[in-house]
Amino acid sequence: DVKVTQSSRYLVKRTGEKVFLECVQDMDHENMFWYRQDPGLGLRLIYFSYDVKMKEKGDIPEGYSVSREKKERFSLILESASTNQTSMYLCASSYYLGNQPQHFGDGTRLSIL
Amino acid sequence: SQQGEEDPQALSIQEGENATMNCSYKTSINNLQWYRQNSGRGLVHLILIRSNEREKHSGRLRVTLDTSKKSSSLLITASRAADTASYFCATELSGDNSGGSNYKLTFGKGTLLTVNP
Numbered sequence: 001d002v003k004v005t006q007s008s009r010y011l012v013k014r015t016g017e018k019v020f021l022e023c024v025q026d027m028d029h030e031n032m033f034w035y036r037q038d039p040g041l042g043l044r045l046i047y048f049s050y051d052v053k054m055k056e057k058g059d060i061p062e063g064y065s066v067s068r069e070k071k072e073r074f075s076l077i078l079e080s081a082s083t084n085q086t087s088m089y090l091c092a093s094s095y096y097l098g099n100q101p102q103h104f105g106d107g108t109r110l111s112i113l
Numbered sequence: 114s115q116q117g118e119e120d121p122q123a124l125s126i127q128e129g130e131n132a133t134m135n136c137s138y139k140t141s142i143n144n145l146q147w148y149r150q151n152s153g154r155g156l157v158h159l160i161l162i163r164s165n166e167r168e169k170h171s172g173r174l175r176v177t178l179d180t181s182k183k184s185s186s187l188l189i190t191a192s193r194a195a196d197t198a199s200y201f202c203a204t205e206l207s208g209d210n211s212g213g214s215n216y217k218l219t220f221g222k223g224t225l226l227t228v229n230p
Contacts, residue, residue, distance in 0.1 A: 042222035097216040104155035
């Protein structure tokens with residue numbers, strides 16, 4: 001079974017801090033994704049990566065950046081955390097793009113105080 | 114409004130009953146996928162149905178797709194308390210997805226299913 005592991009289940013940070021969320025997958029998947037999930041808004045794509053060092057902006061990339069130095073690891077970076085970035089963050093991976101399911105981690109619930 | 118929208122937003126049934134959730138979308142798709150999310154957890158993939166398929170089954174799950182009406186339904190038969198979760202449809206837009214910039218999977222806001230013992 002595919003395992004997608006997010007480094008923290010819960011995280012509390014302060015406004016203005018630089019925040020790193022880490023995600024690791026163990027199935028040699030080409031593609032990795034970062035979403036945020038908010039009540040009433042559903043899942044929204046922040047960024048995805050279709051190869052090492054390759055990335056594409058999603059629907060809401062502002063205030064975020066990503067890093068994919070190795071195939072198995074995809075990091076989401078909040079450059080200067082703000083309270084409106086308090087959310088549930090979900091990482092996912094897939095083998096191909098197109099006609100493939102995505103496999104999700106358990107999420108990181110991030111609170112920015 | 115979103116590409117994929119589930120209906121109803123919430124559904125409460127008794128154990129043993131069937132649960133039906135619907136998803137409507139607006140543009141042509143390559144496939145439609147259904148996911149389940151237990152409270153506080155990540156999403157789990159249930160079924161992927163391609164645009165040239167009309168029906169798929171997996172255990173107690175049955176998914177239909179009507180591309181002429183741009184709609185899909187997820188039926189859970191003989192529901193159990195453990196089926197209590199949010200269910201999301203996700204649509205993958207048509208086109209060549211071999212290039213990263215052309216790929217898009219859009220999730221709806223979900224249906225919250227409660228199965229009462």
